[in-house]
Amino acid sequence: MPNETERLLTPARAGREAVIWEMERNPNILFIGEDVVHMGGVFNTATGLATQFPGRVIDTPISETGFFGIAAGAAMDGMRPIVELAFADFMAVCLNPIVNYAAKTHYMSNGQFKVPMVIMIGAGGGYNNGAEQSQCLYSVLAHFPGIKVAVPSNSYDAKGLVHAAIRDDNPVAIMYHKATMGVPWLGTPLPTIINHVPETDYVVPLGSAKVVREGSDVTIVGLAWTVHQALLAADTLLERGISAEVVDLRSLVPLDKTTLVHSVRKTGRLVVTDEDYLSYGMTGEVVASIVEADVSMFKAPPRRVAYPDVPPPASRSLEGMCMPDASKIVKAVLEIL
């Protein structure tokens, strides 16, 4: 009996498969954003959708505050909009309709209104594009109660998380790191980004982290781009006889504390790596959550490898200094062994 043929789709394409599958079955799903009709979205999240679903893929004017509010209202009235924010940096333009309106409506109305909307966001840097175009900001939306946040790092998870997000009755942000989408103009994706994508629909549950590489000496927790850097670091560490376990967080909200605690209980050491700013973000949250559970399981203090608290610089030499990468992760691990 032959196995299913391996389908090595890019994460952008895999996520799109989920969108198409859901849009084929539910006429209330819309795809709204800038440049989604002719361009298919800046990062190929909507390629071909406008042709397949005429009238349901809508180009907006450059009015984020306006159309995020509009999407929230459409969701309250029974539609299920997918609304795209091309660059995470722009969330600063339109935070209010997302975090004050959409995220709070279910609670403030005592469940009279649900807001089932999916927010697709392109995040991250590493291609010298400058401070207002390179931020991750994963934890910004995560900080506000009422919105779920998931971050796929590979093709399989991209499709499964998008299915999960569209089926969820709450505002869900799917934050893709641009370098993990497989868009051709950002260079060749790392091999660990592309994996097999089953043809059927399937769900990767929101709020489930995954051990993507087992190990015994240290736990490295990553998100999106840093998962792949952690895997490269694990290869290097193995050459030195160190066995690293790599955990792909996959969701910030809900946060899978069980998987995290289980891993650190096994290894006793923790390095958390994030391309978002060091302070007041994901790395702090992960460390605090695990320490709170049981500080005695730590054989050494936890370490964080994150973007320094500086606006992302453009020049290659400067940005290289800031980006978390495999060598910085290796260094952090060696410090605590």
Added chain:
Amino acid sequence: MSIASAPLVLPDDAWAEEQEGVLSNWFFRDGAQVREGEPVAEVMVAKVEFEIVAPRTGTLSIAVPQEGIIQKGVPIGSVRHD
């Protein structure tokens, strides 16, 4: 190329002038079974992306690997009828 094998090429109008393109992503490994109409690769010419679909059902044969340069009229691979 035998009659049993259908080449994978970009449509002629994808090439504006004498240009090179690059093979961005293969969606299947060499030797995989593919179906007619299924996208099998992504190619980039200048900054424009194109999708290459399998012209028939059969076994994929890869001629140009990922990151390889491609030229007008030169197949990137083929699909062999079994």
Added chain:
Amino acid sequence: MTIREGVMSPNNQMRLWMYERMFRHRQFEEQLIAAYFEGKRPAFDMKAGPLPGEMHFSFGQEPVAVGVCANLDTEDVITTAHRPHHVAIARDVNLKRLAAEVFQRKDGLSKGRGGHMHLYDSSVGFSCSSIVGESMGPTAGIALSRKLRNKPGVAVTIIGEGATNQGAWHEVMNMASLWKLPFVCVVEDNYYGVTVSKKESTSISRNSDRASAYGCFGEYVEGNDADLIYVAAQRAIARARDGLGPTILEVQTARLKGHYAGDQNAYVPQDIKDKYFQDPIPTYRDRLLKKGASNENSLRAVERKISDEVDEAIRFGRESDYPDAVEALQGVFA
């Protein structure tokens, strides 16, 4: 202006409908004012007493709410902002549950979670929230939903004239006009955004004139007169239903009790007060009698009945228990 009866005015039945709701609102807020300052004097502690938090009274703005709501059907939706009571009552939100929510008790519309600025009643298509201009996007989104799904209903939002300077207002007016959404933006021109007058904040004198910037309809109604507002709202809502797109319907009204409870309008010049800050209800009552919509005895009977209803609702609200503390942690997600 000379009003041509029946053409430029609602009929008497509609007048009575509107008056009842203006009166009900007025009674409701009279009682709220008394409750609000209970327990807070002499030193004002906002969290003390049966009615803590901020309070924004809509005394004087009743004609806008009733003039608009008189034209709405069951499938229509109306939203508003931080000064919502007149709209809620004009839309016939359940009075007891409204009172209980304003008193933040468990029998309220949202079991006390929302409070006076975040009122939701999905059964009558009403909601409000408190960031200025915030209702624009979601209300237009509801209109978009109806249009795309070919379902009936217009979506109307009632905002203040200060909100038209928010970025979101411009963005949504553009999109609503571009896509010809079944959407109406009613602008209550009570002349003040907290303490800043329209003249001090806005480069033009009429927001309805901004319609030309978006290629949509714009109308200004003077006088804070429910009959005039009724007729203009009817036009705007009909246009929205007919696919002609949105109207910026700006309506002169009077914020008689200041921005928040306790605000004495001290910064309002006397000539503005004399001209614009007049109570519309006594005038309208006189009109009912003059037009033969009712007589003194009937009207008093109706008013007594409404007063009793309001007394009961306020009592219900005050006597309702507070929600269980543990509920604070529930219901974030569907």
